[in-house]
Amino acid sequence: MAFELIEASGLGQVTGPEHIGQNVDKWQMSFMKKIEAEAARLGVTDFSFGRAQKLVNIYLKTVLVCGGHHQHPSVALLHPPLDLELFKGLRSFLSKNRSAMGKARSAFIAAQKRNPRWTKFSEADYVAHIDAIKLLMAGKPLYQVEEHWEL
CATH class of the missing domain: 1.10.10 (Arc Repressor Mutant, subunit A)
Structure with missing residues (x-):
């Protein structure tokens, strides 16, 4: 398929x-x-x-x-693949770095409140998460966000 x-x-x-x-x-x-x-x-x-x-x-x-x-x-x-493991890692990283990452953290929290389940994302849910990742990565390659995966 x-x-x-x-x-x-x-x-x-x-x-x-x-x-x-x-x-x-x-x-x-x-x-x-x-x-x-x-x-x-x-x-x-x-x-x-x-x-x-x-x-x-x-x-x-x-x-x-x-x-x-x-x-x-x-x-x-290019956007990274979004999934639960990445979200867990981002939650942890952004919580530990809340003062330095205030805007990215706020955007990520808002995106998660909108819809935390990637399997159920609408286009708007997806864009909210990508926008938060762009704030976090601040010009670095977006695929590097996967360094925050929590396995």
Whole structure:
């Protein structure tokens, strides 16, 4: 199923940073929307935007970040896969660093209050979490937020 959704969305054509669109956020989220729509067309129930983000973001991380393109400026802007382990780590890190990370912490808390379950995310829930991560990372590659994973 995952392969079928990746191919139907066109995501499978992405093999290098030269395929990344000018507006990275809009480009990346367009695949999520296509995958969510294709899953619905195939009759898959309970396939949320959150599940689509996980599929897209894992694919892009594997092909581009882990594929040797991690230093490319557009790859640095790619969203990381969002999940419970990352959220646990972010909660812990932001709690310990509340004075230095006030804005990021507030944005993350607000995003979590909105919806803490990535499997049930709407597009707006997802964007709220990505915006908080952007504040936290302050210009560093977004994939580096995974250093806060708590396993």
